[in-house]
Amino acid sequence: xxxxxxxxxxxxxxxxxxxxxxxxxxxxxxxxxxxxxxxxxxxxxxxxxxxxxxxxxxxxxxxxxxxxxxxxxxxxxxxxxxxxxxxxxxxxxxxxxxxxxxxxxxxxxxxxxxxxxxxxxxxxxxxxxxxxxxxxxxxxxxxxxxxxxxxxxxxxxxxxxxxxxxxxxxxxxxxxxxxxxxxxxxxxxxxxxxxxxxxxxxxxxxxxxxxxxxxxxxxxxxxxxxxxxxxxxxxxxxxxxxxxxxxxxxxxxxxxxxxxxxxxxxxxxxxxxxxxxxxxxxxxxxxxxxxxxxxxxxxxxxxxxxxxxxxxxxxxxxxxxxxxxxxxxxxxxxxxxxxxxxxxxxxxxxxxxxxxxxxxxxxxxxxxxxxxxxxxxxxxxxxxxxxxxxxxxxxxxxxxxxxxxxxxxxxxxxxxxxxxxxxxxxxxxxxxxxxxxxxxxxxxxxxxxxxxxxxxxxxxxxxxxxxxxxxxxxxxxxxxxxxxxxxxxxxxxxxxxxxxxxxxxxxxxxxxxxxxxxxxxxxxxxxxxxxxxxxxxxxxxxxxxxxxxxxxxxxxxxxxxxxxxxxxxxxxxxxxxxxxxxxxxxxxxxxxxxxxxxxxxxxxxxxxxxxxxxxxxxxxxxxxxxxxxxxxxxxxxxxxxxxxxxxxxxxxxxxxxxxxxxxxxxxxxxxxxxxxxxxxxxxxxxxxxxxxxxxxxxxxxxxxxxxxxxxxxxxxxxxxxxxxxxxxxxxxxxxxxxxxxx
Numbered sequence: 001x002x003x004x005x006x007x008x009x010x011x012x013x014x015x016x017x018x019x020x021x022x023x024x025x026x027x028x029x030x031x032x033x034x035x036x037x038x039x040x041x042x043x044x045x046x047x048x049x050x051x052x053x054x055x056x057x058x059x060x061x062x063x064x065x066x067x068x069x070x071x072x073x074x075x076x077x078x079x080x081x082x083x084x085x086x087x088x089x090x091x092x093x094x095x096x097x098x099x100x101x102x103x104x105x106x107x108x109x110x111x112x113x114x115x116x117x118x119x120x121x122x123x124x125x126x127x128x129x130x131x132x133x134x135x136x137x138x139x140x141x142x143x144x145x146x147x148x149x150x151x152x153x154x155x156x157x158x159x160x161x162x163x164x165x166x167x168x169x170x171x172x173x174x175x176x177x178x179x180x181x182x183x184x185x186x187x188x189x190x191x192x193x194x195x196x197x198x199x200x201x202x203x204x205x206x207x208x209x210x211x212x213x214x215x216x217x218x219x220x221x222x223x224x225x226x227x228x229x230x231x232x233x234x235x236x237x238x239x240x241x242x243x244x245x246x247x248x249x250x251x252x253x254x255x256x257x258x259x260x261x262x263x264x265x266x267x268x269x270x271x272x273x274x275x276x277x278x279x280x281x282x283x284x285x286x287x288x289x290x291x292x293x294x295x296x297x298x299x300x301x302x303x304x305x306x307x308x309x310x311x312x313x314x315x316x317x318x319x320x321x322x323x324x325x326x327x328x329x330x331x332x333x334x335x336x337x338x339x340x341x342x343x344x345x346x347x348x349x350x351x352x353x354x355x356x357x358x359x360x361x362x363x364x365x366x367x368x369x370x371x372x373x374x375x376x377x378x379x380x381x382x383x384x385x386x387x388x389x390x391x392x393x394x395x396x397x398x399x400x401x402x403x404x405x406x407x408x409x410x411x412x413x414x415x416x417x418x419x420x421x422x423x424x425x426x427x428x429x430x431x432x433x434x435x436x437x438x439x440x441x442x443x444x445x446x447x448x449x450x451x452x453x454x455x456x457x458x459x460x461x462x463x464x465x466x467x468x469x470x471x472x473x474x475x476x477x478x479x480x481x482x483x484x485x486x487x488x489x490x491x492x493x494x495x496x497x498x499x500x501x502x503x504x505x506x507x508x509x510x511x512x513x514x515x516x517x518x519x520x521x522x523x524x525x526x527x528x529x530x531x532x533x534x535x536x537x538x539x540x541x542x543x544x545x546x547x548x549x550x551x552x553x554x555x556x557x558x559x560x561x562x563x564x565x566x567x568x569x570x571x572x573x574x575x576x577x578x579x580x581x582x583x584x585x586x587x588x589x590x591x592x593x594x595x596x597x598x599x600x601x602x603x604x605x606x607x608x609x610x611x612x613x614x615x616x617x618x619x620x621x622x623x624x625x626x627x628x629x630x631x632x633x634x635x636x637x638x639x640x641x642x643x644x645x646x647x648x649x650x651x652x653x654x655x656x657x658x659x660x661x662x663x664x665x666x667x668x669x670x671x672x673x674x675x676x677x678x679x680x681x682x683x684x685x686x687x688x689x690x691x692x693x694x695x696x697x698x699x700x701x702x703x704x705x706x707x708x709x710x711x712x713x714x715x716x717x718x719x720x721x722x723x724x725x726x727x728x729x730x731x732x733x734x735x736x737x738x739x740x741x742x
Contacts, residue, residue: 164515169429261726270657
């Protein structure tokens with residue numbers, strides 16, 4: 001591990017220093033003696049609980065991703081619920097032995113331990129990720145009307161999982177094993193696991209006690225308080241969630257609502273009393289301070305300054321549109337009607353005459369800047385950034401291939417975090433990669449999907465190039481930088497007019513990255529708890545099978561049994577909002593295509609100039625880091641300065657602003673002034689808020705929204721934020737009746 005440790009130590013600008021890293025590991029209660037060394041992980045108890053939780057979670061999350069508003073069971077919630085399930089098994093199931101094909105299994109060999117708990121989480125994590133893959137099936141089968149059958153759907157979804165699985169396995173040496181890549185998003189999970197299993201850290205060295213409250217008691221108190229409180233912003237008093245009180249005072253002023261609005265405005269005053277709004281892009285309590293500062297600077301520069309200036313100067317005619325929206329618009333400032341530009345007789349291709357008679361596409365300023373302009377700049381910066389600062393890490397796996405015997409053998413490895421585990425042969429992941437590619441190529445060729453075999457390889461190449469930098473950023477900062485826009489643009493250029501090709505090109509180029517990132521994160525969590533990579537490989541493989549079959553089965557059942565599904569007349573709100581949005585996006589890039597979208601007449605082609613900034617800025621920052629190694633420049637991350645706002649839209653300035661404020665308070669002020677409290681409770685607080693909000697959301701949905709009880713609750717607190725220009729999306733400039741955007 002010496003080479004890997006040296007590489008990790010060299011990442012001064014992207015990770016906490018060594019002392020800070022040790023503090024984080026201790027605060028997350030990772031550095032503990034393993035009291036289950038002699039106990040097994042792949043027990044009957046682990047398999048039964050994992051399969052049940054995976055089936056239920058996958059089914060519910062797949063079903064409710066088709067609903068508006070959507071709800072989901074978060075992974076930390078499954079982690080919490082798995083603990084009482086395991087303890088109940090301890091109490092109720094006798095220690096009988098069963099024999100299957102000559103192999104003996106004990107039903108209750110030992111008390112429920114952390115390794116079993118982590119492997120349950122690993123399997124559940126795979127099956128809970130449903131939205132991106134389920135949308136692909138819904139788009140093709142419902143919106144495009146092309147039913148290729150279950151076999152095609154299973155093979156394509158399975159191929160996405162396998163390619164992502166291979167990405168994670170083949171990069172494990174540089175993205176999972178280095179000690180200084182701590183994956184901050186896991187810290188709340190490790191704190192929750194340690195708390196539930198009674199492994200509570202002592203007060204920090206040299207620090208004084210901050211009360212006698214145990215970590216478990218603190219978790220229970222905060223969980224209960226948060227669960228009860230969430231009923232106010234989510235149901236009884238939603239104005240607490242959209243707390244744009246300046247807009248309540250001046251509800252009809254476009255400028256006031258654009259500046260202070262939290263729905264269609266920039267959210268300059270980011271106040272909210274709803275944790276789901278604060279943690280919309282992830283819990284700020286687990287994000288390193290340097291990453292929060294980078295994203296906060298990006299928010300101020302790109303949204304509060306640049307976007308605002310462009311908007312009020314009416315660049316690209318954006319002043320006729322809301323400051324922020326997830327919709328695209330036509331030349332009457334109405335939401336773009338995609339059906340008006342499609343041919344009546346062909347398979348969702350552009351009718352040029354209809355398009356010319358109707359309207360070009362107009363985007364709100366934040367949509368244009370974040371989704372396209374900054375996304376293009378981020379892609380350029382990622383390539384230059386990796387070459388300049390992380391080339392040794394990229395080349396390390398290739399240097400290892402010189403020892404070909406490693407591909408076919410297992411190698412032992414010992415590390416302070418791994419606690420002596422053995423490797424999985426690289427060959428296993430190579431087989432997964434080729435199997436995934438084969439299934440994808442076979443599927444698109446056999447069922448004659450528009451993408452064709454070379455499209456599969458092209459999409460795979462994009463995923464392979466950007467997997468390392470995207471995952472490295474997430475492993476350091478817990479912030480995802482997306483490459484979906486690149487896939488949309490390249491797919492639109494290569495297969496102009498072929499919408500379905502654009503859909504699966506994005507799936508193979510972008511969804512595989514997200515799948516792989518999730519696999520890598522689970523590998524890191526298992527590494528923390530000394531679980532054998534072989535056991536992790538088996539658990540993840542079974543999770544892939546359950547996730548694939550579960551999603552395909554639930555989507556097909558829903559499309560065949562829910563009345564009016566994916567329409568405005570759908571019962572119980574099953575209008576497929578995410579799938580419909582992705583469908584519109586696919587039509588724009590697949591039918592209209594980048595060539596027309598970025599034509600000289602549209603003006604949006606100037607966004608490509610941001611790629612120059614994206615390519616030059618990493619060089620400039622890299623030189624400053626070399627010239628001033630001890631300065632603040634070591635903490636500057638160009639990919640975050642350009643791509644940290646990739647959730648916007650639908651995330652708003654209020655989401656990013658409140659996230660940054662909370663992160664700065666806890667990451668700097670509390671950590672510095674009350675370090676003992678921070679080390680003992682910070683990550684436990686994060687896990688308690690995440691799990692309580694998730695469970696409360698599910699309970700509120702089934703208790704209130706599903707039986708339509710919410711329709712009978714109406715007062716000032718439920719309506720005040722809706723009676724504003726912020727909620728209605730008022731533009732700065734208004735068109736006269738019958739007029740069109742020039």
